[in-house]
Amino acid sequence: MHNEHAAHEHEHHHDHHDHGDAHACSHETSTTVGAFRKTGARGAQAAVSASASGTDDGATSASEFIDFGASEGFFDARGQLEPMVREELHDRAFSELLSLSLDHHASGLIGHALLDTLEDQGLSVGDFDAVGALTTAALPMACAMVHAASMRGEDLDAFMMDFVFPSIKGPSIAGKHVLMLDAWLSEKSYVQTSSLVTLRNGNELGLDLSIIEHEGAHIVGIAALVGGVDMTEPNIEVVSPVDGSSQVLPFIRVFDEQQLRD
Structure with a gap:
């Protein structure tokens, strides 16, 4: 035994x-x-x-098969993402796009589509150190950009604007160049919420700009997955709520709202 x-x-x-x-x-x-x-x-x-x-x-x-980490070959993230965004916008005046940014497949496409579009417009990851979410809806997109940059061998941080106390949440951005990001940035007269920034004379972004400058960082531009800004020049004039001074920032959008609705 x-x-x-x-x-x-x-x-x-x-x-x-x-x-x-x-x-x-x-x-x-x-x-x-x-x-x-x-x-x-x-x-x-x-x-x-x-x-x-x-x-x-x-x-x-x-x-x-989509290999987000492969060093060989290229996949068209924007092209694969476009029909998903079109479907999301169908018969809707506005969407937070969270059904895409939190989706296991679309999230990776969003990160790469944003990076690809920025690079096409002459703004690569090497030109900014961090991406800041202007709204809660933009936060998962900022995180998607961090992961997409990592797959390309680039270091990129993310942070978000504190919507309660005028500050940021995330790694320090002191002395850094930052890109501000929204899921959907429009100049239409929606009521401003934590899910959408509307642009009327640039005043809505003025507070964010002053907070970033107070943190010791410099904004290099503003980006959005969907842009409804009707402009001939891809720029946004941001007006300071403190002294009324203005600053012109480049605006880069992956998809034009009107084109998606055509």
Whole structure:
């Protein structure tokens, strides 16, 4: 009886040791230097692997695979995101776009679409150190930009405006160049809330500008996923509520509201 018990303990210990080795191997593989965990539509990664090994049964096309971390190739994040945004805007005067920015698929596209559009307009991550959410709806988009920048080997912080006390929440921005971000920035006469900044003479952004300057940072521009600002020049004049002085800032939008509604 004693020998049987000892054999059982030895077998249990051996199994535990095997599991530990397997776990260690798995951990070692997942933390390989320079490797990204591939992401994409459910089942797409398996399809790509099957296609590469010649065992693909055609159930899932490899073309559906989206690898946000791959160094080779390029995917059109803006093009893939556009039909989602169009559907969200359909028959709606306004949306916080949270159904997209908190979606497992659209969120990654948003981060890369914003970075791509900024770069197309001559403003790369190297030109700013942090992105600040002007509204609560913009916060998940700012975080998406942080992750997208990280996948490109760039360091980018995020922060948000404190809507109760005039300050910011997040890492210090003292001495940094920052980009301000909103989910939807419009000049239409919506009531200003924590989900939307309306632009009438630039006054609504004046307080945010003064807070950023008080924190010792410099704003390089204003961006939005959807822009409803009707302008011939891509700039926004921000008026200070303190002394009435104004500052012209470049405005960059990924999607034009009117074009999406056409």
